[in-house]
Amino acid sequence: MSRLGELCKLEDGWDGYCAPAVSFFNATFALNMLGSACPMDAPAPQIVPGPDGDLQIEWHTAAMDIELHVIGPYDVHAWRLSATAAEDGEEFHLTNDFTIVAGWLAEMSEAAIAARSSAA
Amino acid sequence: MPLDPPPRDANGEIVPHDHPGIGDGEGVIRRISPLLWVYDEKIQAERPSSMAVKPSSGPNGGMSVDLQHLIEEAGHDPKTFILTPPYIGALRFLAGALREQGLKVGYEPIIPANPFHGEVWGTFSKKVQNKLLSIAEIFVVPNKPK
Structure with missing residues (x-):
């Protein structure tokens, strides 16, 4: 939450060009989306701002990459690259059903647990 | 060598174009905020997010860049010219690769x-x-504010 708060307070031109801060509406939507899709034991995401008040939530683990581009409320481009996916990954445009993302994150969590167990 | 003026529409707005005066071997610099660097477990290092190469929205939205040869012809060092705001970094591409x-x-x-x-x-x-x-050159590594 603190990261989202920081991104909503960025100064215009934070990117070296003319990008505005992440919009409050996008940040709020992102927070609610994470609340509904993210299992408790999922790795913490990284959140980066976009050029138009948008933002992207991403995970880059050994097992897979997941990127959720919040273009606006109910307008999310979800992409995943994993060993089982096609060469360029799989992508979906999502509005208010994040079941796919919840599944991805559950797989990611399971893979992380398995990796820790085998390393122990 | 200065570039010919870009094409504009009836309202005077620049329209998307591929400028013939920008040669394939010319450097195209993309400023990258430290906010756009992410940690990747696979390489166990930080790297630019895909958001760093995302265009802005809108009918003529594109990805803002700085044209290296113009900066140099004006007598500036591109590696210091693009450092606005502070801590910014940059990627570099060849126009032909784009x-x-x-x-x-x-x-x-x-x-x-x-x-x-x-x-x-x-x-x-x-x-x-x-x-x-994958083809970007890390032109300037961003400094993160302390």
């Missing part, structure tokens, strides 16, 4: 703020974004 991805490299001066400003237009699919990240 065109190979189906993108257009254009001239879009912003007077007086940035007369060396360019724009890259086209379809920035996930495949293209990932390709751009």
Whole structure:
């Protein structure tokens, strides 16, 4: 939450060009989306701002990459690259059903647990 | 050598174009905020997010860049010229490498703020974004504020 708060307070031109801060509406939507899709034991995401008040939530683990581009409320481009996916990954445009993302994150969590167990 | 003025529409707005005065071997610089660097477990290091090579929205939205040869012809060092705001970093591409991805490299001066400003237009699919990240040269590593 603190990261989202920081991104909503960025100064215009934070990117070296003319990008505005992440919009409050996008940040709020992102927070609610994470609340509904993210299992408790999922790795913490990284959140980066976009050029138009948008933002992207991403995970880059050994097992897979997941990127959720919040273009606006109910307008999310979800992409995943994993060993089982096609060469360029799989992508979906999502509005208010994040079941796919919840599944991805559950797989990611399971893979992380398995990796820790085998390393122990 | 200065570039010919870019094409404009009836309202005077610059339209997406591929400028013939920007040669394939010319450097195209993309400023990258430290906010756009992410940690990747696979390489156990930080790298630019795909958001770093995402265009802005809108009918003529493209990816803002700085044209290296214009900066140098004006007598500036591109590695220090682009350091606005502080802590910024930059990626560098060859114009030809961008065109190979189906993108257009254009001239879009912003007077007086940035007369060396360019724009890259086209379809920035996930495949293209990932390709751009793989061919980008880390021109300036961003310094993170303490």
